[in-house]
Amino acid sequence: MGDKDTSSSQTLISKLDIGDPLFLHPSDSSSLTIVSIKLKGTENYRVWSSAMKLALEAKNKFGFIDGKCEKKTDDSVLSSQWDRCNSVVLSWLLNSVSEELYLGQVFSKLASEVWTDLKETYDKVDGSIVYDLYKKINCITQNGSSVSEYYHKLNTMWKQFDAVLQLPTCSCQAAKDFNDFSTLIKLMQFLMGLDDIYHPVRTNLLTREPLPSVKVAFSIVSREESHRNSSNVTKNQSVSFVAKTNQSFDQRKREFKGPNPNFKCSHCNKIGHTVDRCFEVVGYPQGFKRKPVNQNGKNVSNPKSNASSVPSVSPFSPEQVAKILSLLGEKSSTESQSSNIGGFEIRESPGDW
DSSP: OHHHHHHHHHHHHHTOOTTSTTOOOTTOOTTOOOOSOOBOSGGGHHHHHHHHHHHHHHTTOTHHHHSOSOOOSSOHHHHHHHHHHHHHHHHHHHHTBOHHHHHHHTTOOOHHHHHHHHHHHHOOOOHHHHHHHHHHHHHOOOTTSOHHHHHHHHHHHHHHHHHHHOOOOOOSHHHHHHHHHHHHHHHHHHHHTSOGGGHHHHHHHHTSSSOOOHHHHHHHHHHHHHHHHHHHHHHHHHHHHHHHHHHHHHHHHHHTSOSOTTOBOTTTOOBSSOGGGOHHHHOOOTTOOOOOBOTTSOBOOOHHHHHHHSOOOOSSOHHHHHHHHHHHHHHHHHHHHHHEETTEEOOOOGGGO
16 A cells, blocks of 8 residues: 555656746755855845846746745645655755854745745845945946957946835836936946046047947946057067067078087187088098198188289280290200200219319
C-alpha cells in the first residue's frame, strides 16, 4: 500500500506544469546563488532587493516571499512539494546575504518571513544615506578614464539615487517639469566631471539651444574621444617611422666609420682587428691584394700605379718615339759586337793608350 502511494505521488509531481510555482527545474538546487550581490545592510538593500526580485520572478518563485503561493493543506503531496520549494527559496536568500546577516536568519523556517524581516530592518532611508549617495555622485570625475567608463559609473549612481528616493509617478505637467529639471542636473554633473581636454566640446554643448539630453551629450563626447585616439595613433606611427629611419641611418653611419680603434692586434700592432682575425696569422684570403709596407709599418701607395694613373704629356709623336727607340737598339748592339770579338773579351788598360 505504501509503495502504491509513493508511486502515485511521484506521478502527480511529474505532471506539474512548468509554469506552476511548485515545479522545480533540475538546476534549481539549494546551493545556487541567483544574484551576484550580497546584502550588507541599509546601504545596498534597495539594489539587492531589486536584483533578488528579478531573479525570483525569473524562477517563478516570487510567490513564496510575497505570500501569493500558499501551502495546500488538503493535499499531502503538494504540501510536501511546497515545503521543498520553500526550502530552496530560503536557501537562495541566505546565499545572497553577508555572513553577519546569515547567522541571524539561518534558523528561520519560511522564506516569506526572512524577506519581510530584512525589508523592515534595512529598508530605511534617512538623510545620511541620501547625503552620502548625492556626495558620491558630485565627486565622480573622469580622472583619465575612458568616457564610457566614466558615464556608466555616473549612470549607476543616478539609478541608485532614484531608487532610494522612490518618487511617485505621475503624468501631470508638474511631473514633466520635474523630470526635465532632473535631466538638466544630470547633464551638468556629467559635463562638470569631464577632463579639461574636452573643454571645447563642453562649451559647444552648453551653448546649444535647447540643451541636449545627457545621452546625446555622452554620444558627442564619445565621438570626440574616438577621433582623438585615432589621431594619436597616426601621430605615434609617424614618430615611430622617423625614429626607425634615424636609427637605420645611424647604424649605417656606424658601419662605414672605418676601423674600430678599440681593437688592436698584438701580432702586427695594427688597429681594427684582433690577433685571432689577423691575416698574417690565419692567412690571406684568395685574391687579396696586399699593399706594400714601408719601414715604419705603414701602407704606401704603388709608384707604378700612381705613375700610370697620372697622365703624361710628351713633345714627341708616337712615330718619333718609335724611331728613337730603334736607334738606341742599334747603338747598343754595335757596342756589344766591338767589345766581344771571336768569343774573347777585350779588356783595355790605361797603359795601352
